[in-house]
Amino acid sequence: MEHNTRKIGIMGGTFDPIHYGHLVTAEAARDKFGLETVVFVPSGNPPHKRHKKVSAGEDRFLMSVLATASNCYFEVSDIELIREGLTYTVDTLRVFRDIYGEDADFYFITGADAVMEILTWKNVEMILKMCKIVSAHRPGLDMATFRKRVKEIEKLYRNKIYLIEIPALAISSTDIRERVKNGITIKYLLPEAVENYILKKKLYRY
Ligand code: ATP
Ligand code: MG
Numbered sequence: 001m002e003h004n005t006r007k008i009g010i011m012g013g014t015f016d017p018i019h020y021g022h023l024v025t026a027e028a029a030r031d032k033f034g035l036e037t038v039v040f041v042p043s044g045n046p047p048h049k050r051h052k053k054v055s056a057g058e059d060r061f062l063m064s065v066l067a068t069a070s071n072c073y074f075e076v077s078d079i080e081l082i083r084e085g086l087t088y089t090v091d092t093l094r095v096f097r098d099i100y101g102e103d104a105d106f107y108f109i110t111g112a113d114a115v116m117e118i119l120t121w122k123n124v125e126m127i128l129k130m131c132k133i134v135s136a137h138r139p140g141l142d143m144a145t146f147r148k149r150v151k152e153i154e155k156l157y158r159n160k161i162y163l164i165e166i167p168a169l170a171i172s173s174t175d176i177r178e179r180v181k182n183g184i185t186i187k188y189l190l191p192e193a194v195e196n197y198i199l200k201k202k203l204y205r206y
Contacts, residue, residue, distance in 0.1 A: 006104040009038035010096060010131070012080075012089060014049060014173065015060045017198060018067045019190040021111070021171040025136040028166045029109045030073050033134070037073055038109065039096075040064045044080035044087035048117070055203060057081040066193040090123040093130045106131035107162075111138040112146045115161065118153060128159040135163055139170040180204035 011026045018040070026038045042060040043049070054060075061078055068074035079095050080087045089108075096106060108131040110118075115135045118124055137146060150161045171189050179186050181204055186195055198204060 006100060007033055007035045007107060008096065008100055008104050009033070009035040009107045009109055009134075010041060010092070011038055011109045012041045012043060012092070014054060015040065015042045015064050016055045016173050017060070017063045017176060017190060017194055017203070019171045019173060019176060019194075021138070021169045023067060023071075023191075024166050024169060025111060025164070026074065026109055027071070028136065028164050029107060029134045032164055033107055033162075035073070035107060037075055040068055040074065040076045041080055041092060042076070042078070044083050045085065047086050047088070047122070048120075050086070059197075059201060059203060063194045063197055066197055067191045069193070088122045090121075090127050090130070093127060097130065107134050108132065109134045109136075111136055112141045113138055115153070116141065116146065116149055119156075125157060128153075128157045133159075133161045135161055136166045137163070137168065139168045177204040181206070 009026065009029055011022065013022060015022065026040070029035065030038050042057060042064055044057065061076060061081055064076045068076055080092055083091070093106065097104070108127075110133060112135055115133065118133070121127060135150070137143060150163070154160055176186050176189055180198060186198070
């Protein structure tokens with residue numbers, strides 16, 4: 001009898017705010033690997049953003065819900081937001097394993113800048129054993145440097161990193177926050193519902 005493994009996508013991020021770069025990347029991965037679902041996981045207290053000002057988890061969670069509401073394959077999880085202390089990807093993956101069971105295959109979806117940093121993550125070896133890494137290129141990063149790092153990680157951990165093609169979107173949350181602060185339009189960089197939420201809650205003004 002054929003055994004169908006469940007394929008679950010996990011899209012981690014600060015999502016401060018979520019934008020079309022995230023959504024296009026997640027949808028491309030879903031489509032390419034036939035994922036049953038992509039779970040967006042707004043970060044709790046990530047060690048690499050410890051010294052940065054990050055919006056309230058509730059705002060980032062709600063913006064993620066608004067942005068993903070129209071895609072029946074997308075969902076949002078609050079597991080990192082309800083966890084105390086610093087949050088690490090390896091712990092999140094353990095929770096996913098508990099939820100979905102031993103049979104599930106996890107596809108951790110990232111942008112190229114995240115892959116560049118992967119070697120600095122806590123328990124990277126364990127993470128690479130627990131999931132497949134899927135990555136889209138991201139403007140601003142030299143393609144040759146990126147491919148070199150991918151090869152390096154693959155060789156070091158004997159683990160393939162799956163690259164996906166997306167139309168390059170030079171959109172970042174940092175740029176969106178800067179625009180709001182400077183009174184520059186953010187229309188068409190992110191879903192309208194998220195734009196309206198930012199206006200309503202007066203986010204990123206200072
Ligand atoms: P910030 O500028 O605050 O760091 P960001 O735009 O990089 O925000 P994150 O929440 O940090 O967004 O990113 C979450 C994940 O989405 C990361 O793996 C990141 O590489 C990926 N990502 C973000 N923007 C894009 C994009 N435009 N194209 C491809 N991947 C992206
Ligand atoms: Mg980022």
